[in-house]
Amino acid sequence: MPRATPPAPPSVRLMTAKPTHLDPEEFHSNPAFTQGVIAPAAQTLYVGGQLGTESTGKLPDGIEAQTTQAMRNVLTVLAAAGTGPEHVVKLNIYLVNGVDAQVGYAASRSVWGDHRTAITVVSTAGHARPGALVEIDAVAIIPE
Numbered sequence: 001m002p003r004a005t006p007p008a009p010p011s012v013r014l015m016t017a018k019p020t021h022l023d024p025e026e027f028h029s030n031p032a033f034t035q036g037v038i039a040p041a042a043q044t045l046y047v048g049g050q051l052g053t054e055s056t057g058k059l060p061d062g063i064e065a066q067t068t069q070a071m072r073n074v075l076t077v078l079a080a081a082g083t084g085p086e087h088v089v090k091l092n093i094y095l096v097n098g099v100d101a102q103v104g105y106a107a108s109r110s111v112w113g114d115h116r117t118a119i120t121v122v123s124t125a126g127h128a129r130p131g132a133l134v135e136i137d138a139v140a141i142i143p144e
Contacts, residue, residue, distance in 0.1 A: 019089045019141060021116055032109065033119040037089040039141050045081045047138040049094070050074050051129055063095075063133045067104040070136045071111035083142045085115035090139040093121045099133050108136075 022036035023029060050073035052066025053059055060066055074091075078084050093108070095101055101121065127135050 018143075019087065019117075031114075032105075032116065034116045035118070037118045039089045042144060043142040045078070045083060045138075045140045045142055047074055047077045047140065049135040049137045050077070051127065051132045051135055053129075053132075059129065059131050063099040063104045064107040066132070067107040067134045067136075068111055070134050071108050074136055074138050075111065078138070078140055081140070081142055083140050085112055085117075087143060088115065088117045088138050088140040091117055091119045092137045093119065094124050094127070094135040095121065096126055096133045097123050104134055 019040070020038040021034040022038060023034055027035055050070045051059065052069035053073070054069055060069060075085065078088070093104070095104055126132075
């Protein structure tokens with residue numbers, strides 16, 4: 001039987017201009033991600049899946065280079081919408097089976113920085129573009 005989630009403390013329900021990270025004390029704390037994000041009512045940006053494709057259309061070799069570029073691509077879309085990584089409420093990262101997730105994680109963190117958000121990492125058989133090792137999508141709020 002699923003465990004009931006206790007109601008959020010009143011301070012979490014307050015409307016803020018930024019997302020509120022939700023890390024229940026019962027869970028292990030992780031400095032890289034948060035267990036949940038409460039997004040204030042605002043315009044929402046859904047960033048479509050970004051491969052590690054460079055502006056020339058070239059796909060670099062290796063998980064490190066592709067992850068770095070995929071994160072840069074996400075940041076570019078965020079900036080075009082007038083938002084940034086501090087307003088991202090969810091990242092989904094899709095890695096091809098067999099790639100070293102730790103190398104991908106280190107590469108993404110070097111570009112993304114210390115902006116915690118809810119995250120899901122999924123292992124896949126492959127992506128639509130041959131040779132693509134990683135794809136990243138995001139959901140962000142656009143601050144007023």
